[in-house]
Amino acid sequence: MPKKVIIxxxxxxxxxQSPGASLTVQEKLIIAKQLARLNVDIIEAxxxxxxxxxxxxxxxxxxxxxxxxxxxxxxxxxxxxxxAWDAVKYSKKPRIHTFIATSQIHMEKKLRKSKExxxxxxxxxxxxxxxxxxxxxxxxxxxxxxxxxxxxxVMRAAIKSGATTINIPDTVGYAQPGEFGNRxxxxxxxxxxxxxxxxxxxxxxxxxxxxxxxxxALKQGAxxxxxxxxxxxxxxGNCSLEEVIMNIKTRRNFFKDFYTExxxxxxxxxxxLVSNLTGLMVQRNKAIVGQNAFAHEAGxxxxxxxxxxxxxxxxxxxxIGWRGxxxxxxxxxxxxxxxxxxxxxxxxxxxxxxxxxITKVKNLADKQKNVERDDIIAIAASVxxxxxxxxVIVELDEVKIITGNKTKPKATVSVIIEGDKKIGKGxxxxxxxxxxxxxxxxxxxxxxxxxxxxxxxxxxxxxLADVTIAIEDKKGNIFRAQGINEDVIIASAIALVKGLNKAxxxxxxxxxx
Numbered sequence: 309m310p311k312k313v314i315i316x317x318x319x320x321x322x323x324x325q326s327p328g329a330s331l332t333v334q335e336k337l338i339i340a341k342q343l344a345r346l347n348v349d350i351i352e353a354x355x356x357x358x359x360x361x362x363x364x365x366x367x368x369x370x371x372x373x374x375x376x377x378x379x380x381x382x383x384x385x386x387x388x389x390x391x392a393w394d395a396v397k398y399s400k401k402p403r404i405h406t407f408i409a410t411s412q413i414h415m416e417k418k419l420r421k422s423k424e425x426x427x428x429x430x431x432x433x434x435x436x437x438x439x440x441x442x443x444x445x446x447x448x449x450x451x452x453x454x455x456x457x458x459x460x461x462v463m464r465a466a467i468k469s470g471a472t473t474i475n476i477p478d479t480v481g482y483a484q485p486g487e488f489g490n491r492x493x494x495x496x497x498x499x500x501x502x503x504x505x506x507x508x509x510x511x512x513x514x515x516x517x518x519x520x521x522x523x524x525a526l527k528q529g530a531x532x533x534x535x536x537x538x539x540x541x542x543x544x545g546n547c548s549l550e551e552v553i554m555n556i557k558t559r560r561n562f563f564k565d566f567y568t569e570x571x572x573x574x575x576x577x578x579x580x581l582v583s584n585l586t587g588l589m590v591q592r593n594k595a596i597v598g599q600n601a602f603a604h605e606a607g608x609x610x611x612x613x614x615x616x617x618x619x620x621x622x623x624x625x626x627x628i629g630w631r632g633x634x635x636x637x638x639x640x641x642x643x644x645x646x647x648x649x650x651x652x653x654x655x656x657x658x659x660x661x662x663x664x665x666i667t668k669v670k671n672l673a674d675k676q677k678n679v680e681r682d683d684i685i686a687i688a689a690s691v692x693x694x695x696x697x698x699x700v701i702v703e704l705d706e707v708k709i710i711t712g713n714k715t716k717p718k719a720t721v722s723v724i725i726e727g728d729k730k731i732g733k734g735x736x737x738x739x740x741x742x743x744x745x746x747x748x749x750x751x752x753x754x755x756x757x758x759x760x761x762x763x764x765x766x767x768x769x770x771x772l773a774d775v776t777i778a779i780e781d782k783k784g785n786i787f788r789a790q791g792i793n794e795d796v797i798i799a800s801a802i803a804l805v806k807g808l809n810k811a812x813x814x815x816x817x818x819x820x821x
Contacts, residue, residue: 310567313556314532315549316351316508317343318408319582320365321381322546323536328587330810335585338364340373342581342654343537345576347723348549350377352405352534356395357388366395370402377401377443384408384433393440404437405475407447410454410462419607423458430462431469438470445473452476452483456491460498467499473506473532477523481514481544485524492528505815508532511547513539517549526566537582538590538597538636548627550575550596573629574654581654584689587788588775589761596628649681655688672772672794683772690792693806701726701812702751704805709797711739721746721801741802744816747804755779755811757804762796773799779807784785787811 320343322335331339336353343351348780351373353366370378378399379516384406396402408419408429415421421429432448437444448459476495478488492509494500509532510526511518522533523616539548552569556563579597583590592599602625646666650657657665668687673679703724711717719742722731734745744757759778764771773796778788787810791803 309567309818312505312532313526313566313568314349314508315350315553315568316350316352316379316510316532316534317346317376317536317549317807318510318534318546319343319536319540319549320369320736321352322510322534322542322580322656323352323538323540324354324586325542326540326545329586329697331365332693333361333365333368337368338370338379338654338656338692339582339585340369340658341656342574344373344375345571345654346578347571348376349569350379350532352379353396356379357382357391357611363391363395366392367398370399371442372394374400379402379403379405379445380431382406382437386433388438389433389437389440389788393437396441401443402441403445404441405441405445405447406437407449407475409432409450410459411450412455415451423425423461427465430465430514432720434466434469434471442472442668444471445475445508446471447475447477449477450479452478452488452491453480456494457498460495462683463495463499464501467501467505471505473508474652475508475510475532475534476525476530477534477790478512478518479510479520481512483511483521484515485516485517485520488521489524489528490523492530502529506532508534510534513544513546513548516544518545519551519555522547523551523563526563537578538588538594540582540586540588548595550579554596554623554628557627572627576629577652577654580685585693587761587778587790589763589776596623597630601625602630635747646684649684650688653681653685655692657688657692661691679772686772686774686792690790693790699813700809701816702805702808704801705729707740707743707798707801709739711742715744719743719746721750723747723750723805725750739797743797743801744804747801747808751808755781755808759788760800762800774804775799777803777807779804779811781811781815785811785814787814 324331340351340465353368353369354362356363356366366380380396382388382392382404389404389406392404408426412497434444434446448454451459475685499682507530509522509530511521531550534553535549537549539545553568556566556568556783557572576597590598643666646669665687669679669684705722705724708720708791716717716735718735719737720733721743722729732746732750734742734749736742736745758780761776763774775791778786780786787807789807790811793799793802
């Protein structure tokens with residue numbers, strides 16, 4: 309009889325640790341609700357001890373999202389575990405996930421603990437977590453570089469102390485499929501208690517093998533796969549949720565002993581939602597959800613596709629919820645058409661936010677006659693990521709540009725900072741660079757523009773401009789922000805001011821400045 313593969317989604321925890329991918333509490337809730345529609349089994353909603361914002365996000369998701377288990381991460385420390393429990397306890401199905409490193413290099417260089425001390429910490433942490441929550445997961449961090457016999461000793465201690473899931477991670481993406489599969493098989497041979505718990509895997513993609521390692525581990529007895537939407541995560545990312553799911557679905561002959569309960573038609577909407585809200589664009593040739601995944605340019609391929617799709621397509625685009633057509637909304641289109649697009653794209657917003665989106669759509673339609681689905685989704689991402697009024701320290705007032713093919717671009721930008729109007733001037737190699745320097749001059753070098761991405765949402769010279777930027781503060785913290793406008797320069801200014809606000813909010817919360 310086929311076994312169910314448990315899908316543990318860590319987009320909101322490990323995925324958010326992608327450089328510059330920080331999400332607001334509201335954005336996290338929107339993604340969590342879409343993950344529930346996707347029907348993932350577990351949502352690792354965050355690392356509650358890491359910040360007040362993360363704690364509030366995990367707590368809100370536990371309160372508002374039904375269906376999946378809601379999990380919070382904690383180091384093997386009582387204060388971490390208590391903080392995680394205080395956030396996830398509002399869920400009908402809470403889980404505490406605690407971890408400690410077990411590889412020799414981590415024990416020597418990071419923890420400076422002996423093997424015996426680590427095992428004592430594991431026992432104490434798991435027992436404490438179990439006293440709070442029935443569902444406890446334990447991870448020996450950097451397991452793929454841990455001595456196998458010692459890893460098994462740690463696992464026995466965790467299981468005996470009450471862990472119901474043991475996760476074996478390839479934390480640095482070092483393992484090869486054959487050796488990782490052998491490690492999972494060895495677990496069942498050496499740890500008899502392993503058959504009484506769920507064995508999970510959590511693979512990183514540093515060598516491009518996260519999905520291969522995860523699927524190999526599945527064949528060797530693991531039943532929980534930890535993954536992220538679009539494969540986002542630290543460094544090169546995590547195991548890609550959509551790739552794992554569609555491997556199991558598409559190659560049923562090979563994975564006949566396994567199944568998932570994922571609603572695959574929600575894969576593409578989920579991918580787009582996460583991309584829009586994190587600002588991390590999906591590469592064109594990304595498997596399953598990339599723009600080119602179902603595009604065929606070569607003449608011989610086109611001929612085959614026209615003759616019979618199965619000649620070159622092993623999946624149907626409709627199976628992942630991919631929509632090839634772009635619904636056009638005019639200025640006379642109704643509110644319900646916009647709401648329908650938002651709903652099918654995973655945006656579950658407050659009434660006030662929906663009204664803002666509809667107003668922006670109508671204003672845009674007045675200027676360019678037609679607004680397409682992608683325009684609406686871009687506007688929704690901007691509204692969903694908007695800062696609350698109390699978080700707005702700097703407000704954009706006016707932008708003036710002088711530029712030309714024989715004129716060095718100059719910008720004058722005025723902003724309102726806590727009620728006071730400030731004006732800055734700047735020059736640059738282009739108008740956007742000039743605006744960046746003008747804003748930087750206002751705030752005295754607080755920020756540095758590190759990354760700038762411009763995307764025309766739909767074709768034509770009147771296309772809506774979607775600008776995503778990453779700025780860095782003096783201490784190396786990265787903040788990502790998005791700006792949407794019909795004018796590229798204004799969209800850039802909006803994104804820069806939003807990023808500046810995020811940097812100042814962070815500074816205020818951390819340092820009280």
